[in-house]
Amino acid sequence: MSYSEKTKNLYLSQLTDIRNAGIFKEERFIHSSQAADIEVEFPSGSDLKRVINMCSNNYLGLSSHPEVIRAAHDGLESRGYGMSSVRFICGTQDLHRELENKVTEFLGTEDTILFPSCMDANAGVFEAILTSEDIMISDRLVHASIIDGMRLCSAQHDTFKHSSMEHLEEKLLLHSDKRLKLVITDGVFSMDGDTARLDEMVKLCEKYDALLLVDDSHASGFIGKTGRGTHELCNVMGKIDIITTTFGKALGGASGGCVSGRKEIVEMCRQKARPYLFSNTIAPVIVSGVLKVFDILSASTERRDKLERNAAFWRKGLTDAGFILKEGNTPIVPVMLFNAKLSQDFSKDLYNEGIYAIGFFFPVVPNGQARIRTQISAGHEMHHLETALEKFIKVGKKQGILGLTKEQIIEKFGL
Amino acid sequence: MEEDNLNEMKEMILKYVIKEYIDDDDTTITYETPLISSGYVDSFSMVSLLVFLENKFKIKIPPSKATPEAFDSVNNIVALVNQYLNK
Numbered sequence: 267m268s269y270s271e272k273t274k275n276l277y278l279s280q281l282t283d284i285r286n287a288g289i290f291k292e293e294r295f296i297h298s299s300q301a302a303d304i305e306v307e308f309p310s311g312s313d314l315k316r317v318i319n320m321c322s323n324n325y326l327g328l329s330s331h332p333e334v335i336r337a338a339h340d341g342l343e344s345r346g347y348g349m350s351s352v353r354f355i356c357g358t359q360d361l362h363r364e365l366e367n368k369v370t371e372f373l374g375t376e377d378t379i380l381f382p383s384c385m386d387a388n389a390g391v392f393e394a395i396l397t398s399e400d401i402m403i404s405d406r407l408v409h410a411s412i413i414d415g416m417r418l419c420s421a422q423h424d425t426f427k428h429s430s431m432e433h434l435e436e437k438l439l440l441h442s443d444k445r446l447k448l449v450i451t452d453g454v455f456s457m458d459g460d461t462a463r464l465d466e467m468v469k470l471c472e473k474y475d476a477l478l479l480v481d482d483s484h485a486s487g488f489i490g491k492t493g494r495g496t497h498e499l500c501n502v503m504g505k506i507d508i509i510t511t512t513f514g515k516a517l518g519g520a521s522g523g524c525v526s527g528r529k530e531i532v533e534m535c536r537q538k539a540r541p542y543l544f545s546n547t548i549a550p551v552i553v554s555g556v557l558k559v560f561d562i563l564s565a566s567t568e569r570r571d572k573l574e575r576n577a578a579f580w581r582k583g584l585t586d587a588g589f590i591l592k593e594g595n596t597p598i599v600p601v602m603l604f605n606a607k608l609s610q611d612f613s614k615d616l617y618n619e620g621i622y623a624i625g626f627f628f629p630v631v632p633n634g635q636a637r638i639r640t641q642i643s644a645g646h647e648m649h650h651l652e653t654a655l656e657k658f659i660k661v662g663k664k665q666g667i668l669g670l671t672k673e674q675i676i677e678k679f680g681l
Numbered sequence: 682m683e684e685d686n687l688n689e690m691k692e693m694i695l696k697y698v699i700k701e702y703i704d705d706d707d708t709t710i711t712y713e714t715p716l717i718s719s720g721y722v723d724s725f726s727m728v729s730l731l732v733f734l735e736n737k738f739k740i741k742i743p744p745s746k747a748t749p750e751a752f753d754s755v756n757n758i759v760a761l762v763n764q765y766l767n768k
Contacts, residue, residue: 404725416725425726427704440732629720634707681707 288606289629294622300329300519302645306622318650320623320640323515325488325597326569327645333562334518334555341554353380353547354536361553368560369526373486373494373511374503377532380547381539384483384512384523385411390539391479391510391525392419392448399445403437405429405462407455409481421448428455431466438474447476453496453509454484457631457639459598461489464500479508483523484598487516488570488644493563507531513552518559522548573597573644576651580642583655588669589662597642601658602635604672605679609636612661619657634681690738690762695755697733702726712755724749734758740765 284290294308300322305314328334341361351357366378381387388411392402400421404412407428416423424441426434434449441447449471451462464480471478482495490498497506508527513520525535535542548556563569577597584591584601592600603609609625616623616638627636642651662668667675691712699710702722716722722730731747734740742765751761 406723406726413725422728423725424728425723437729440729632705633720634705 288610288627300324302327302643302647302650304622308617315617315620317617317620317622318646318654320621320642320654322519322641322643323484324519324643324645325484325516325573325641326563327643328516328559328562328569329519329645331518331559331562334558337558338551338555342551345550345554347551348549349546352543352545354543357546359550359553361550361557362547365548365553365557365560366524368557369524372560372564373509373526374497375506375509375526376529378524378526379532379535379539379542380553381523381525381541382545382547383514383521384481384510385414386541386545387510387523387525388412388415388481389418390415390541391508391535392416392421393540394535394538395531396421396446396448398422400448401441401444401446402448402450403434403441403476404450405452405455407458408450408452409456409483412450412452412481416450421446429460429463431463431470434467435470435474438470438476442474447474448479449476450479451481452484453480453482454489454596454598456484456598457600457626457637458592459594459596459600459639460592461485461496461499461594461596464496464502464506468500468502468505477507478505479510479527480506481510483510483512483515484596486511487559487563488573489596492567493570513548513556513559518552518555520552520555522552522556569644573642576644576646577642579648580640580651580655583651584658587655587659587662589658589667590670590672590675592637599640599642601638601640602672603637603667603679604634604675605681606636608665608667608675608679609638612638612665615661615664616657619660621654621657634676687759691755691759693737694734694758694762698722698730698755701729701733710755712759714755715753716755717749717753722752727752730758734762738762738766 294306296304296306297314298305302319303316304319305316307314345359345361349357362380366380369378392415396419398420402416402421402423404425405428406425424437426437449467454461467478485495487493489496497503508525508531510525513522525532581599590602603612606627609627613623613625623638623640625638703710717724731742735742751757
């Protein structure tokens with residue numbers, strides 16, 4: 267055995283450092299389906315507690331939708347459990363291609379390739395389409411999976427200040443000598459809940475002959491008037507070269523992701539993207555569920571309309587109560603607390619009141635910008651939101667932060 | 682290098698770092714502030730700083746020397762630039 271005491275102690279010491287830094291992550295076991303009401307065992311071994319879930323990515327409330335579950339059952343029966351192969355050997359069913367076509371149609375792109383997750387899509391796309399002669403220019407707040415994907419790619423990389431079009435233009439000029447320039451952004455930024463300025467980005471990319479990639483994981487299915495995503499919101503459908511997105515959030519919430527966009531770029535991914543080439547794709551049961559999700563979304567905008575109303579109610583309620591929110595127009599509503607310990611105490615108090623919402627602090631968000639990130643769902647009914655609001659106000663009063671400015675909160679709790 | 686020139690270089694680099702990387706008015710950056718290890722500058726953003734230094738001081742810094750450690754404070758950056766200015 268080579269796992270010596272010395273090696274073991276090395277890991278124990280690193281784990282202790284993580285605990286001491288206050289960033290040790292603990293899972294909370296949910297004993298029910300994903301929904302607005304869930305039953306949680308936390309800490310491990312304690313009695314189950316019924317709480318209102320205010321922190322899932324189940325934006326459209328489809329994770330446990332009866333039609334999606336039925337479709338998944340049908341897929342399991344008709345196409346089996348697993349493929350036991352990667353796509354290009356013997357791991358592609360007719361349903362996989364059907365889903366790719368359906369995504370293409372929904373997003374208004376030219377073609378689509380499925381990946382086991384959007385993390386894999388982002389890990390594979392850059393190295394499949396760029397070389398060391400090229401440059402990737404990313405918004406400074408893009409998701410971690412994009413950062414990892416860029417690390418795996420031999421192209422050079424640079425960044426621009428979050429959502430600053432002036433800074434992006436400077437960078438496009440600075441790197442004008444590169445063979446290909448790829449501008450990279452999230453559609454909706456997951457920690458702040460704001461949306462990318464895609465209309466302006468498209469113009470800049472056209473002006474400087476650059477490609478544009480948007481990760482729309484926190485947008486597909488509900489942003490834009492028919493839920494196509496941030497490209498619909500910004501009136502630039504058909505003008506985004508590459509969209510990556512996930513089926514693990516609004517689109518059923520199980521797993522899987524894709525790269526959708528220009529036909530040749532998708533084909534390059536099919537030939538070269540390593541997470542596609544060397545991993546099984548999405549299981550048939552999930553493909554069947556996601557196909558049903560697209561049927562539901564194509565038939566009616568009812569769910570995304572309800573989500574929009576819910577998010578507006580929630581944002582107004584918190585603002586009127588005197589909380590400081592990050593500005594935005596999405597179902598991600600960050601309640602700013604600035605101090606890391608306050609964010610943890612606030613989350614704990616909420617949980618005791620039956621509200622499940624997580625506090626985030628550095629290094630997940632910038633230093634001094636700790637917050638509770640709330641996420642609204644079409645699965646929330648008005649009584650869920652009213653109860654959650656009442657409890658937020660109760661805890662806000664207990665902590666004495668309602669109506670305080672950022673400076674006053676920092677003065678009271680420190681940074 | 683003359684003391685005045687050194688201070689001028691430090692000030693110039695500090696100004697660039699603040700303009701390029703710092704968005705928050707509450708943040709104070711000094712010559713010693715750790716830039717990368719404290720999260721003010723991510724390693725992907727270093728390329729702009731590298732291009733700035735090379736253009737401003739007419740030097741060429743080899744990629745192997747443009748490490749996160751060498752860029753971790755204004756003082757470190759000045760030391761790095763000086764190595765190549767004197768060559």
